[in-house]
Amino acid sequence: xxxxxxxxxxxxxxxxxxxxxxxxxxxxxxxxxxxxxxxxxxxxxxxxxxxxxxxxxxxxxxxxxxxxxxxxxxxxxxxxxxxxxxxxxxxxxxxxxxxxxxxxxxxxxxxxxxxxxxxxxxxxxxxxxxxxxxxxxxxxxxxxxxxxxxxxxxxxxxxxxxxxxxxxxxxxxxxxxxxxxxxxxxxxxxxxxxxxxxxxxxxxxxxxxxxxxxxxxxxxxxxxxxxxxxxxxxxxxxxxxxxx
Amino acid sequence: xxxxxxxxxxxxxxxxxxxxxxxxxxxxxxxxxxxxxxxxxxxxxxxxxxxxxxxxxxxxxxxxxxxxxxxxxxxxxxxxxxxxxxxxxxxxxxxxxxxxxxxxxxxxxxxxxxxxxxxxxxxxxxxxxxxxxxxxxxxxxxxxxxxxxxxxxxxxxxxxxxxxxxxxxxxxxxxxxxxxxxxxxxxxxxxxxxxxxxxxxxxxxxxxxxxxxxxxxxxxxxxxxxxxxxxxxxxxxxxxxxxx
Numbered sequence: 323x324x325x326x327x328x329x330x331x332x333x334x335x336x337x338x339x340x341x342x343x344x345x346x347x348x349x350x351x352x353x354x355x356x357x358x359x360x361x362x363x364x365x366x367x368x369x370x371x372x373x374x375x376x377x378x379x380x381x382x383x384x385x386x387x388x389x390x391x392x393x394x395x396x397x398x399x400x401x402x403x404x405x406x407x408x409x410x411x412x413x414x415x416x417x418x419x420x421x422x423x424x425x426x427x428x429x430x431x432x433x434x435x436x437x438x439x440x441x442x443x444x445x446x447x448x449x450x451x452x453x454x455x456x457x458x459x460x461x462x463x464x465x466x467x468x469x470x471x472x473x474x475x476x477x478x479x480x481x482x483x484x485x486x487x488x489x490x491x492x493x494x495x496x497x498x499x500x501x502x503x504x505x506x507x508x509x510x511x512x513x514x515x516x517x518x519x520x521x522x523x524x525x526x527x528x529x530x531x532x533x534x535x536x537x538x539x540x541x542x543x544x545x546x547x548x549x550x551x552x553x554x555x556x557x558x559x560x561x562x563x564x565x566x
Numbered sequence: 567x568x569x570x571x572x573x574x575x576x577x578x579x580x581x582x583x584x585x586x587x588x589x590x591x592x593x594x595x596x597x598x599x600x601x602x603x604x605x606x607x608x609x610x611x612x613x614x615x616x617x618x619x620x621x622x623x624x625x626x627x628x629x630x631x632x633x634x635x636x637x638x639x640x641x642x643x644x645x646x647x648x649x650x651x652x653x654x655x656x657x658x659x660x661x662x663x664x665x666x667x668x669x670x671x672x673x674x675x676x677x678x679x680x681x682x683x684x685x686x687x688x689x690x691x692x693x694x695x696x697x698x699x700x701x702x703x704x705x706x707x708x709x710x711x712x713x714x715x716x717x718x719x720x721x722x723x724x725x726x727x728x729x730x731x732x733x734x735x736x737x738x739x740x741x742x743x744x745x746x747x748x749x750x751x752x753x754x755x756x757x758x759x760x761x762x763x764x765x766x767x768x769x770x771x772x773x774x775x776x777x778x779x780x781x782x783x784x785x786x787x788x789x790x791x792x793x794x795x796x797x798x799x800x801x802x803x804x805x806x807x808x809x810x
Contacts, residue, residue: 383783390651393637407634414658428797494749501742508738511752512759539627553672 331402334392338385338409345381345416346461348374352423353457353520357450359430360513361443368434371427375420382417386410400537408534412464415523415530419457422516422523429509436506442496445489446510450517452482456524464531472531476541479525486518575646578636582629582653589625589660590705592618596667597701597764601694603674604757605687612678615671619664626661630654644781652778656708659767659774663701666760666767673753680750686740689733690754694761696726700768708775716775720785723769730762 352371359368389406392398398406456475463471493511496503529542596615603612633650636642642650700719707715737755740747773786 383786386651390637390647393634394641394643394647397638397641399638403634403638407630425797432797494752497741497748497752498745501745504741504748505738508741508752508755511755515756542627553669553676 331392331396331398334388334396335402335405338389338392338406341381341385341388342409342412342416343465345378345385345413346464348378348381349416349419349423350454350457350461352378352420352427353450353454356423356426356430357447357454357517359427360450361447363430363434363438365431365434368427368430372424372431375424378417378420382413385413404534404537408530411530412527415526419520419523422520426513426516429513433506433509437502438506439496439503442493442503442507442510445492446514446517449482449485449489449514452478452485453517453521453524456482456521460524460527460531464527467531467535469532469535472528473541476525476528476532479521482518482521486514489514575636575640575642578632578640579646579649582633582636582650585625585629585632586653586656586660587709589622589629589657590708592622592625593660593663593667594698594701594705596622596664596671597694597698600667600670600674601691601698601761603671604694605691607674607678607682609675609678612671612674616668616675619668622661622664626657629657648778648781652774655774656771659770663764663767666764670757670760673757677750677753681746682750683740683747686737686747686751686754689736690758690761693726693729693733693758696722696729697761697765697768700726700765704768704771704775708771711775711779713776713779716772717785720769720772720776723765726762726765730758733758 352374355367356371358364359371389410393406456478459471460475463475493507497507532541533539596618599611600615602608603615633654637650700722703715704719707719737751741751776785777783
């Protein structure tokens, strides 16, 4: 017996896949543009990122509505049901990734005029490069239903969290060294946090791929290789003469 | 013609409602406890918040699975379909609220030993009180399908965003005044941001109530009374002698 027999169902699924793919493309571009805007202090590029988010919101709502109607009308089972549920989950994650990239872009607008020691921005850029790679890889894995590639993304989140932790401490140190860095570094801290959370959403998508292919939530229910200790991080005051 | 005729469907819907209600209770308690833990530097209470989050994650996954199966098996239409879709949406928001409260609790553990000027914490507490009220009101509105109460919550988000903006500037100022405040104030900034985002999720729930009752996404598609300018906020350096 074939997995499903209604051929217009295939068309519906194909439409969903195409919309997810469009969302993936927009989210990837928003993330790359937000990061470039930050490094280059490019306010028009940042504004383009902010504007792009609306399309992502619209697509997410459309995908959810179409997927739910498809479930109600065609009562898919097994792989077809998982395909539809996965479309809802992945579109949610991509919509959130867009929100986070938009938030980075808004902060670029805020700090464009401020002193920006380039070495501080480079740490954020490095983390952003890794997360962009995660996003690209997980979207490819979703397109090809590749659980091995998905697992690889899932495991690499650990490295991003570790990088975020060291960046968090570094930014706090810059703030303590010179109060003129505080406003700028605070925005950078939030940018870094947003980028780290985009990384979390790529691991969500990896978990969805695993569920889509295997039918069980094994990755989602196992403990993530979570290494985000920054919630607990503090930095000792490095001021000269204040070490007593 | 009644809205639906299968009576075991009523039982399924009733089960979903009960699970949402359980999630709402847990999320409210986590939010209140996280806030109290922050004000009182109560590490054991913060750890209880962190532990409570697991139950919320489990419930969210169960609700999503049951709702999807219910849609596939019973093909609900109109209000019954909206009721089921709303359960998925609200459970997602409550799960995110739990994550955000857990993050506040983790930061309480981090800063418990640090100097904490009480007047700084009080601003965060005030915002937290407002958001707790929003959460309580929106959960009541969801229980009673009260669109008027939901709209009221939705409109009040504006005030919370305004409060967050002023708090953001205030915390930046404290950091500039005394570098010893930086580590503590950074964590407080993230706490405040988390609490503001819990407020955003209460407006999401308000939008879902509107969709559930009216069948259209009118609130969600209108422009939010968004007043979160903190993404754009910077603070001038108040150091004496540095004003040139």
